[in-house]
Amino acid sequence: DTEVTQTPKHLVMGMTNKKSLKCEQHMGHRAMYWYKQKAKKPPELMFVYSYEKLSINESVPSRFSPECPNSSLLNLHLHALQPEDSALYLCASSQAFWGRYEQYFGPGTRLTVT
């Protein structure tokens, strides 16, 4: 099973709301990632978790807060977002955080901030 699942598929939120995106994998992978993808652009890395510890934060604004409760789950908590944060948010996982290992992507959450 090479599936990464993400919920919800779509999310509309106001600028004062708090919401969370969820990601799950059962492949035994020890690295998990959050990406942001704007229309007609490649994904941009936001965060990397390796063995449940935050390894990389690509200077993401604090209104995005990642959490890795266990090796299978990854959350992204959202608060006080701006309309420019509207995008497709992709979760991915890989066997480890090493370039040889391919990343498996989830279907994404389409976020609209109003």
Place this chain on the structure above:
Amino acid sequence: AQSVTQLDSHVSVSEGTPVLLRCNYSSSYSPSLFWYVQHPNKGLQLLLKYTSAATLVKGINGFEAEFKKSETSFHLTKPSAHMSDAAEYFCVVSESAGGTSYGKLTFGQGTILTVHP
């Protein structure tokens, strides 16, 4: 530092004709190279990967790519296009060892493939 250049932003082919999507890369260290496909409003699906084994890599759905170190290229090909191949394709490089980009993926800007009946 690593970088990827996809030489065509759009490629248009007729169904049943060959597909060629071009990718050049730059990497200071031993690179791993990947091709991903993304259908509209979907996540990315891995087509194939090169990690210093055979230079001709076969992937899913009849796609293959050849790693040419002397040309720093990793072009994606398919002998016969199908309507379902219409999507966006990303060439991706990752450094396997060393470097400041260790473990991170660097994406090309993408090539949109259109398949005409």
